[in-house]
Structure formats: C-alpha cells, structure tokens
Amino acid sequence: xxRNLVPYLLVFILCGCKAEPSQxxxxxxxxxxxxxxxxxxxxxxxxxEGSDYKGIYDSIHNRSTLLRTMNxxxxxxxxxxxxxxxFFAALDDAVAKGIKTIxxxxxxxxxxxxxxxxxxxxxxxxxxxxxxxxFFLINGNHDPTTPFGEEGGKSDFLGAxxxxxxxxxxxxxxxxxxxxxxxxxxxxxxxxxxxADMVQELKHHGFFPKRxxxxxxxxxxxxxxxxxxFEKAKKASGLKRRTYNLDVAEVALPDVSYLVEPVxxxxxxxxxxxxxxxxxxxxxxxxxGIGYNxxxxxxxxxxxxxxxxxxxxxxxxxxxxxxxHYPMVDFNDGASEDIKALFGKKAFxxxxxxxxxxxxxxxxxxxxxxxxxxxxxxxxxxxTTAEGHTLVNIQSPSLAAYVPAxxxxxxxxxxxxxxxxxxxxxxxYDTFFGTxxxxxxxxxxxxxxxxxxxxxxxxxxxxxxxxxxLQELIRLRFIPTDWPEELTQQLLNRRGWELLTVLEREENLxxxxxxxxxxxxxxxxWEGADLIVDFYKFKNGxxxxxRDIDAVxxxxxxxxxxxxxxxxxxxxxxxxxxxxxxxxxxxxSVQFSIDLGTGGLMK
Numbered sequence: 358x359x360r361n362l363v364p365y366l367l368v369f370i371l372c373g374c375k376a377e378p379s380q381x382x383x384x385x386x387x388x389x390x391x392x393x394x395x396x397x398x399x400x401x402x403x404x405x406e407g408s409d410y411k412g413i414y415d416s417i418h419n420r421s422t423l424l425r426t427m428n429x430x431x432x433x434x435x436x437x438x439x440x441x442x443x444f445f446a447a448l449d450d451a452v453a454k455g456i457k458t459i460x461x462x463x464x465x466x467x468x469x470x471x472x473x474x475x476x477x478x479x480x481x482x483x484x485x486x487x488x489x490x491x492f493f494l495i496n497g498n499h500d501p502t503t504p505f506g507e508e509g510g511k512s513d514f515l516g517a518x519x520x521x522x523x524x525x526x527x528x529x530x531x532x533x534x535x536x537x538x539x540x541x542x543x544x545x546x547x548x549x550x551x552x553a554d555m556v557q558e559l560k561h562h563g564f565f566p567k568r569x570x571x572x573x574x575x576x577x578x579x580x581x582x583x584x585x586x587f588e589k590a591k592k593a594s595g596l597k598r599r600t601y602n603l604d605v606a607e608v609a610l611p612d613v614s615y616l617v618e619p620v621x622x623x624x625x626x627x628x629x630x631x632x633x634x635x636x637x638x639x640x641x642x643x644x645x646g647i648g649y650n651x652x653x654x655x656x657x658x659x660x661x662x663x664x665x666x667x668x669x670x671x672x673x674x675x676x677x678x679x680x681x682h683y684p685m686v687d688f689n690d691g692a693s694e695d696i697k698a699l700f701g702k703k704a705f706x707x708x709x710x711x712x713x714x715x716x717x718x719x720x721x722x723x724x725x726x727x728x729x730x731x732x733x734x735x736x737x738x739x740x741t742t743a744e745g746h747t748l749v750n751i752q753s754p755s756l757a758a759y760v761p762a763x764x765x766x767x768x769x770x771x772x773x774x775x776x777x778x779x780x781x782x783x784x785x786y787d788t789f790f791g792t793x794x795x796x797x798x799x800x801x802x803x804x805x806x807x808x809x810x811x812x813x814x815x816x817x818x819x820x821x822x823x824x825x826x827l828q829e830l831i832r833l834r835f836i837p838t839d840w841p842e843e844l845t846q847q848l849l850n851r852r853g854w855e856l857l858t859v860l861e862r863e864e865n866l867x868x869x870x871x872x873x874x875x876x877x878x879x880x881x882x883w884e885g886a887d888l889i890v891d892f893y894k895f896k897n898g899x900x901x902x903x904r905d906i907d908a909v910x911x912x913x914x915x916x917x918x919x920x921x922x923x924x925x926x927x928x929x930x931x932x933x934x935x936x937x938x939x940x941x942x943x944x945x946s947v948q949f950s951i952d953l954g955t956g957g958l959m960k
Contacts, residue, residue: 387767387768387769388458388620388622388623388676388767388768389454389455389456389457389458389765389766389767389768390456390458390459390460390623390625390678390765390766390767390768391447391451391456391458391459391460391763391764391765392459392460392461392462392680392728392751392753392763392764392765392766393444393447393448393451393459393460393461393753393756393763394461394462394463394464394682394728394729394730394731394753394754394755394763395435395462395463395464395497395730395731395733395753395754395755395756395757395758396440396443396444396461396464396465396466396477396755396756396757397435397436397437397440397464397465397466397467397499397755397756397757398440398441398444398465398466398467398473398476398477398480399423399425399437399438399440399441399466399467399473400423400441400472400473400475400476400477401422401423401424401438401441401789402415402418402420402421402422402423402476403423403472403473403475403476403546405421405423405544407545407546408542408543408544408545408546409542409543409544410522410524410542410543410544413515413516413517413792415788415789415792417788418788422789422792423472423514424437424438424514424515424789424792425437425438425511425513425514425515426513426514426515426521426796427515427793427796427797427809427813428513428521428796428800428809429511429513429521430826431809431813431826431829431830431833432830432833432834433830434733434758434830435467435733435755435757435758436757436758436823436826437467437757438789439783439786439788439789439819439822440755440756440757440761442783442784442785442786442788442819443756443757443761443780443783443786443819444480444756445480445784445785446780446782446783446784446819447756447763447778447780448480448484448490450778450780451490451763451765452484452488452490454765456490456765457488457489457490457491458490458491458493458619458620458623458625459490459491459492459493460492460493460494460495460625460627460680460728461492461493461494461495462495462497462680462681462682462728462729462730462753463495463496463497463498463499463500463681463682463683463730463731464497464498464499464500464682464730464731464755465477465494465496465497465500466499466500466555467499468499468500468501468502468509468549469499469500469501469502469506469549469550469551469555470509470546470547470548470549470550471546471547471548471550471554471558472544472546472547474500474550474554474555474558474559475546475558477559478558478559478562481559481561481562482561485561485562491619492561492562492563493562493563493617493619493625493627494559494562494563494564494627495563495613495614495627495628495629495680495681495682496552496555496556496613496629496631496682497631497645497682497683497730497731498631498644498645498646498682498731500555501549501550501551501552501555502549502644502645503549503551503633503641503642503644504551504552504610504611504631504633504642505551505552505553505642506548506549506550506551506554507548507549507551507641508525508526508527508530508548508549509525509526509547509548509549510523510524510525510526510527510530510531510544510547510548511523511524511547512531512533512538512541515792515793515796516538516539517539518539518795518799519795519796519797519798519799519800520537520538520539520796520799521537521538521539522538522539522542523538523539523540523541523542524541524542524543524544524547525541525542525543525544525547526543526544526545526546526547526548526549527543527545527548528543536803537803537804552596552611552613553596553611556596556613563615563617563627564594564613564615565591565594566587566590566591566594567587568587570590570617570618570619571618571619571620571621572585572616572617572618572624573590573594573615573616573617573618574590574593574615574616575593575594575598575599575612575613575614575615575616576599576612576614576658576659576662577593577598577599577600577612578590578593578594578598579593580593582669582673596611596613599611599612599613599614600612601656601658603634603635603655604655605634605635605655606634606635608635610633612629612656612658612659613629614626614627614628614629614659614662615627616666618675622674622675622676622768623675623676623678623768624666624670624675624676624677624678625678625679625680626663626666626677626678626679626680626724627679627680627681628659628663628679628680628681629659629681630648630649630652630656630659630681630682630683631645631682632645632647632648632651632652632655632656633645634651634655646709647708647709648682648683648684648709648711648731649683649684649685649711649715649719650711650712650715652715653712653714653715653718660718660719660722663679663719663722663723663724664722664723667722667723667724668723671723676768676953677724677725677726678726678727678728678766678768678773679724679726679727679728680727680728680729681727681728681729682729682730682731683709683711683729683730683731684711684729684731684732684736684738684750684752685711685715685716685719685724685727685729685738685748685750686711686715686716686727686738686739686740686748686750687710687711687713687716687738688710688732688734688736688738688750688752689710689896689939689940690736690899690939690940690942690943690944691939692935692936692939692940693707693710695932695935695936695939696936698932699841699844699929699932699933699936700839700840700841701839701841704838704839704840705839705896706732709731709732713740716738716740716748716750717740717742719748720740720741720742720746720747720748721742721744721746723746724748725747725748725749725953725956726748726749726751726766726773726951726953727748727749727750727751728750728751728752728753728764728766729750729751729752729753730752730753730755732752733754733755733757733758733897734752734754734896734897734898734899735752735753735754735760735762735777735897735898735899735900735901735946735947736751736752736899736943736944736946737749737750737751737752737775737899737943737944737945737946737949737958738750738752738944739944739956739958741956747955747956747957748956749951749956749958751764751766751775752946754777754897754898754901756780758823758826758827758897759820759823759824759826759827759894759897759898760779760820760823760894760897760898760901760902760905761779761780761783761819761820761823762777762778762779762780762901763777763778763780764776764777764778765777765778771952771953771954772950772951772952772953773950773951773953774948774949774950775948775949775950775951776947776948777901777946777947777948779820779901779904780819780820781818781819781820782818782819782820783818783819786816786818786819786822787814787816787822790814793814794814797809797811797814807833809829809833810825810828810829810832812825813825813826813829820905824894824905827890827893827894827897828890831889831890831893832886835893836849836889841929843929844929844930844933847859847885847929847930848885848886848888848889849884849885849886849889850884850885850886851884851885852880852881852883852884853879853880853881853882853883853884853885853887853888853913853917854877854880854881856880856885856888856917857880857916857917857920859930860920860921860924860930861920869916870916873912873916874912875909875912875913875916879909879910879912879913880913880917882910883910883913887910888914888917891906891910891914892937892940894906895937895940895941896940899940899943899946899947900943900945900946900947901946901947914937915941917934918934918937918938919934921933921934922934922935922938944958945958945959945960948960
C-alpha cells in the first residue's frame with residue numbers, strides 16, 4: 358500500500374507550501390502555441406543503407422523512397438506518404454507566423470519505428486536550431502504501439518513493378534503472395550520501439566527537462582515549485598522513476614507525462630493517456646487506443662496529479678493548458694447515442710468515445726482547457742458539471758486526413774483565442790503520383806474488383822487530395838463495414854430529388870421549396886453517395902466542412918433532413934437525419950475565444 362503512495366508525496370509538499378496566492382502572471386506579450394496532432398510521420402526518404410531493401414528511386418529528388426501503396430492509404434483513416442510534406446508545410450506556416458512553441462499531441466509517428474522516429478527527430482532538431490522553436494511531444498497509441506517494443510513491418514509497402522512489397526524487421530515474419538507481391542525483404546529498423554528507445558531519441562522535445570525551462574515535473578517527482586532546480590528535475594526524469602503498477606498485472610509500466618513551463622506564465626500539461634493491458638491468452642500487451650475511459654480505471658494517478666497541478670497553477674497564477682492524444686469530451690455534437698443506435702456499438706469508432714464521467718472527472722479536478730487528437734477530426738466539446746466546473750476539449754485535426762489542419766492557441770491574460778489553420782496547399786504533395794500510376798496499372802491488370810479511383814492522381818491541391826482520400830475510404834471501407842444495408846439501399850444510386858420524394862409527393866413540395874428559395878433543380882445535381890461523403894465531411898471537419906460544400910447544396914441538404922425528421926414513426930432515414938443535423942450544429946470550432954473564468958465560448 359505504501360508503494361502506491363510514494364509517487365504522490367508531491368501532493369502533500371505542494372499543499373504544505375506557505376506562499377501566498379500570487380496575482381495572475383501577465384506576459385509582456387501574447388503567447389502563441391501551435392498544436393499539430395496526428396502527424397503519423399513516416400520518413401519517405403530514410404537511410405536504407407543497412408537494409409536488404411533499397412527503396413524506389415525518386416527522380417524528382419534524386420533519392421530512394423520508402424512508400425506504402427496507394428491501395429493501403431485508401432483503406433486507412435490516415436495517409437502514410439503525403440503527410441510527410443504536410444508536416445513541413447505546417448511547420449513552415451508556424452514559423453512564418455512567428456510561433457516558437459509547438460505541441461504534438463500524440464501519433465507523431467506511425468508505429469514508433471526507429472526509421473521514422475529518427476527521421477522525425479532530425480526534423481524537430483533542425484527546426485529547433487534554425488528557428489528557435491521549442492517542441493513538446495506526448496505519445497499516442499502509435500508511438501509506441503506497446504510499452505516495451507516488438508518486431509514489426511508491413512506487407513503493403515510499394516515495390517518494383519507496382520506490386521506490394523512486404524518489409525519486415527526480422528526474417529520469417531511474413532511470407533509474401535508470389536503473384537500479387539514482391540518477395541519479402543528485411544529492414545531491421547521497422548521494428549516497433551518501446552518507450553525507452555523512443556523517448557531517448559526524442560529527448561530534447563519535452564520528455565526530459567532542459568535548462569531553459571522555467572519548470573518541469575512529472576506525476577512522480579517530489580519537489581515543489583519554490584524548490585525547483587534543473588539538477589533535481591534531471592534526477593527525477595529517469596524512466597525508472599516514472600512508472601506505475603498496473604492493477605491487473607505484476608508489472609511496472611512507464612508513464613511519460615510531464616508538466617513544463619516553457620515561457621513565463623504558461624504551463625503545458627502533457628498527459629500520457631496510453632493504457633496497455635496484458636493480452637488474455639498470450640504474452641505481451643494489447644495496444645492502446647481506448648483513451649480516458651481506461652485511464653479512469655487503470656491510471657488514476659493522472660487524475661490526482663492533474664488536480665494538484667491545477668491547484669498549483671491557480672496558486673502561482675499560471676495559465677494551464679493540458680494536451681494529450683485522446684479526447685476528454687464527446688466529439689459527436691451530442692449524436693453519439695444516435696450513432697450507436699443506427700450503426701451499431703462498434704461502428705464509427707464508438708468504443709473510443711469518452712464517457713461523460715471522463716469529462717466530469719477532469720472538469721471537477723479543475724482542468725479548464727484540454728487539446729486532444731486521435732480521432733482525426735476538428736471539434737470543440739464543452740462539459741459543465743453539477744458542481745459548476747467547465748472543461749473545454751479542443752480536438753485538433755490530423756495532417757494526414759481530411760480536414761488537414763492544425764490549431765493555434767493565443768494566450769491573452771484570462772482569455773484564449775483559438776484559430777484553425779487548414780493546409781489547402783502543400784508543396785510536393787503530388788511527388789509520388791507517377792509511382793502510383795505504376796501501381797494502378799498493375800492492379801488493373803491483376804485485380805479488377807475494388808480498384809481505387811485513378812482520378813485521385815488528378816487532385817489539384819492537398820486539400821482536394823484529402824477529400825478524394827476520404828471519398829475512396831468511404832466507398833472501399835466505411836460503407837461495406839459500418840453502414841446498415843437497409844440505409845445504403847435507400848441512399849445509394851438515387852438522385853437528391855428521388856431522396857426528397859421518397860416520403861412525400863412531388864406536387865406537395867413545390868410551394869415548400871419556393872418558400873425557402875430552392876427548386877427541383879437544386880436536388881438533381883447530386884446523389885445519395887454525395888450526401889454520405891458530405892456527412893463525413895461534417896463529421897470530420899465540423900464547421901470547416903462548410904468551406905467545401907456548395908452553399909445551395911448545403912441548403913438542399915438541410916431541407917431534405919428536415920423532411921426526413923418530420924416523418925412519423927421510426928425509420929433509418931429519420932435516424933440518419935437526426936445524426937446529420939446534430940453534426941452540423943456543434944460548438945464553434947474554427948475561430949473562437951474561451952473565457953478562462955467562465956469557460957464560455959465566443960465567436
């Protein structure tokens with residue numbers, strides 16, 4: 358019992374401090390912090406000298422590349438290749454805006470592979486040196502995939518002749534299909550690192566203290582703010598001192614959460630919300646990915662620590678912003694239960710929706726602002742408890758999916774201004790399109806069914822490319838796996854006008870349309886498949902979707918959804934309309950302000 362209390366001695370030390378509450382530390386100038394979530398960085402130009410596989414030659418950049426197939430990308434919720442260029446675009450944009458503090462809320466890598474972590478580290482080190490940027494990372498479920506690492510690799514890298522190329526970190530891990538794949542080759546740096554190797558490679562970017570930080574601590578450190586010193590922090594930062602005991606197994610697991618004061622008056626609370634549980638019928642651990650629903654049961658020390666950090670921030674007059682990989686508040690604009698009822702409890706990643714208890718727990722701990730990622734969506738969620746505490750959860754989108762964007766938070770005394778920056782244009786996003794042409798040619802000759810749509814290679818911008826990625830992902834994966842057949846039969850292969858008249862006679866609609874400034878023609882230029890794609894645009898982009906949907910079509914959608922909602926009785930169209938309408942009516946999520954005193958949002 359005593360061993361479980363030791364890490365929390367900080368609680369008593371902090372509470373025992375006699376210092377009087379200070380006034381709010383007002384910075385001499387505004388503080389801007391960029392939050393770039395879910396980069397899923399994969400080094401497409403890695404050093405492959407020590408590997409069997411030498412990559413595909415890129416004539417544009419005169420170097421070898423390591424790519425995943427387009428087919429793999431279009432069946433995944435994230436891009437694997439082009440987000441490399443998007444990362445540089447986001448960093449350069451932040452530099453141009455004069456931002457010196459950048460946080461990466463998890464999934465900064467794709468599976469924590471040495472090849473990619475090393476490449477990421479070099480980029481962060483370069484931008485830190487050349488532009489004076491301080492980076493603060495916290496890990497997600499893809500970095501690392503397991504606490505202590507394991508062998509890895511993928512069967513769908515892009516190889517010679519347009520074929521898939523299996524690459525594994527050890528011999529014998531995978532046997533290729535000789536017809537559709539090239540022979541398996543070994544790249545040892547595709548193993549998946551655990552905590553120790555990963556944070557050591559990225560040690561300069563928040564995971565450990567630096568002399569120029571005003572303050573740095575962990576849930577397990579024992580010094581108070583007034584007693585802080587770099588040497589104390591350095592001693593407390595060793596991973597052996599940063600572990601907790603999992604209640605369901607006799608094992609100490611790492612927790613790399615930390616609190617840092619990078620500039621006077623600003624505290625960034627980086628929460629490691631990864632929870633790894635032992636596999637039931639084999640050795641090793643299941644991957645993280647559930648988030649705070651499991652933190653409540655398996656990492657309660659983070660809740661207690663957060664509460665004490667909040668108390669200290671208030672006492673010392675610091676502005677506290679927490680960030681982690683996972684959302685703390687429901688991100689479906691109140692539609693989660695409707696989604697489960699229509700699509701099932703496993704669809705739409707419903708198991709990753711944080712329960713109300715999560716938001717209430719951290720709100721009652723005093724936390725006011727949290728920035729999360731993981732879901733690859735743009736959203737703002739607000740929860741206010743019966744005790745009067747309000748928590749605002751800001752979901753930062755992914756650079757590797759629609760809508761590709763990042764967040765900027767500007768601290769202005771007792772108010773935060775939130776801005777969402779969309780990466781419409783990304784230099785180099787089409788670099789590998791010629792290589793994908795070869796893949797398409799092979800697939801067209803070998804696998805005619807479920808072939809990806811070649812017009813994605815005609816995308817005229819990075820934003821358009823991610824839109825096409827989303828469209829293909831819906832067609833190839835989401836509709837076959839998540840959507841009830843009854844609903845798809847009612848929606849697909851029907852023009853908008855057919856969808857409108859399915860429940861009401863045409864002659865009854867003429868006057869109603871005139872009253873709202875619509876005509877029959879406004880429902881003829883699109884189909885049910887377009888409606889589904891635009892539904893996902895709202896689900897992923899929230900307010901940002903309005904930039905990418907024609908205003909007249911959007912008005913037609915609203916009229917259609919209203920008519921479906923008025924239908925008597927229960928139907929899948931009525932259920933779908935309820936979900937879609939809620940997704941279109943969320944909290945401000947693009948540009949808004951937060952009153953730190955009340956938790957109120959202002960456009």
